[in-house]
Amino acid sequence: MKAAxxxxxxxxxxxxxxxxxxLDARAFAPERHAGxxxxxxxxxxxxxxxxxxxxxxxxxxxxxxGIAVRAIAPHVRTKTKDPAVVVxxxxxxxxxxLLSGHVGGGNDLARRIAALTGGRAVVTTATDARGxxxxxxxxxxNDCAVENMEAVKWISAAMLDAQPPQKSPIDVxxxxxxxxxxxxxxxxxxxxxxxxxxxxxxxxxxxxxxxRVLVLGVGCRRGIAKAALDAAAEDxxxxxxxxxxxxxxxxxxxxxxDEPAILDFCRERGISFLTYGAxxxxxxxxxxxxxxxxLEVTGVDNVCERAAVLAARSVSSAxxxxxxxxxxxxxxxxxxxxxxxxx
Numbered sequence: 365m366k367a368a369x370x371x372x373x374x375x376x377x378x379x380x381x382x383x384x385x386x387l388d389a390r391a392f393a394p395e396r397h398a399g400x401x402x403x404x405x406x407x408x409x410x411x412x413x414x415x416x417x418x419x420x421x422x423x424x425x426x427x428x429x430g431i432a433v434r435a436i437a438p439h440v441r442t443k444t445k446d447p448a449v450v451v452x453x454x455x456x457x458x459x460x461x462l463l464s465g466h467v468g469g470g471n472d473l474a475r476r477i478a479a480l481t482g483g484r485a486v487v488t489t490a491t492d493a494r495g496x497x498x499x500x501x502x503x504x505x506n507d508c509a510v511e512n513m514e515a516v517k518w519i520s521a522a523m524l525d526a527q528p529p530q531k532s533p534i535d536v537x538x539x540x541x542x543x544x545x546x547x548x549x550x551x552x553x554x555x556x557x558x559x560x561x562x563x564x565x566x567x568x569x570x571x572x573x574x575x576r577v578l579v580l581g582v583g584c585r586r587g588i589a590k591a592a593l594d595a596a597a598e599d600x601x602x603x604x605x606x607x608x609x610x611x612x613x614x615x616x617x618x619x620x621x622d623e624p625a626i627l628d629f630c631r632e633r634g635i636s637f638l639t640y641g642a643x644x645x646x647x648x649x650x651x652x653x654x655x656x657x658x659l660e661v662t663g664v665d666n667v668c669e670r671a672a673v674l675a676a677r678s679v680s681s682a683x684x685x686x687x688x689x690x691x692x693x694x695x696x697x698x699x700x701x702x703x704x705x706x707x
Contacts, residue, residue: 366420367420367421367424368389368391368419368423369423370405370424370426371392371397371426372394375454377393379426379452379454379456380393383424383426384401385401387422387424390403391403392406393405413435413436417439417446420447421448422469423448424451424452424477425451425452426451426453427451429451429460429462444513446464446468447463448463448464448469448473449462449468449470450470450474456481457483458484459481461488466498469504475487499520499523500513500516503573507576508575508576509573509610512572515571518569519554522554553567554569555567556573557572558575559607560574561606562607563605574607576612577610577612577680577702578611579611579614579615579638579672579673579699579700580597580600580601580611580697581614581668581671582667583617583668583671583696583697584623584694584696585694585695588623588625588694588695589625590625593626596692596695597697600692600697608633613635613637614629614630614635614638615674616638617639618641619662621637640675642662643663645670645671646665652665652685653689668689669685671698672699676700676701682702682703683701684701685698686699686700686701
């Protein structure tokens, strides 16, 4: 976890160092309390928060809660983007999950730090207080992207209203997304659809969880424009009837390992870029399209299909080709799916 910790007292600095070692994080304190692995706090806590809020997966304040609130307030945007923020006193007695408790992992981080300090994790989200696993937290743990975060509150409300409380959101609100089943309670049926397919909403309020199970195979000419790859991928996935949020990786031949457009495409979406040598691709079992031109240039008869299937098989027990090679100007794309189930 990429985390940063700040403290303001001597005991707080010592505690921050313990936490930093546990999290493999960087710890900061005013110069009089720095040293021994604790870095000097550059400027004010507001300067520190401005720098680290966008760079970190988690911020930890060993301070009063008010200091943390004032420091992060100008930077808070959305629960899907904000880092986890945890605040604790310099004795480690109370460890408070302050921001991004579910999607950002703040609640789990508070519990982890409390276990280290021997303190008490203070978690105020309603589902946690009731002993219910929140659906957005479940999504993170099961490598699913949340497509429409605004629907989470409807699902959480249905879970909280359910009697008796259940421990899994899937037990409460999930149903087969291909069915026409209704949701749970009240005048507005709700439900959770866990699928990489683009289908019509099964319920009036449908929370879409997109399992990251797809691999986009890419072949291209050197120096293609990023905009061209974006447009081709969008059209290709739409034609395949699959959600772009379900992409787990892109894959190609190792000749493309430094292709700027593909690297930027993956970086923007937070997915991996996997590349393979020609010999590895030739060894992939299956039926694939043949191109003499591609064979002459790369040493393998097909790049995008073979790379997609090989990558899918490398991250799961098996992989299947969902859509074969489709040609766009200077770009060829294919799609494979990891065969392992989400749950």
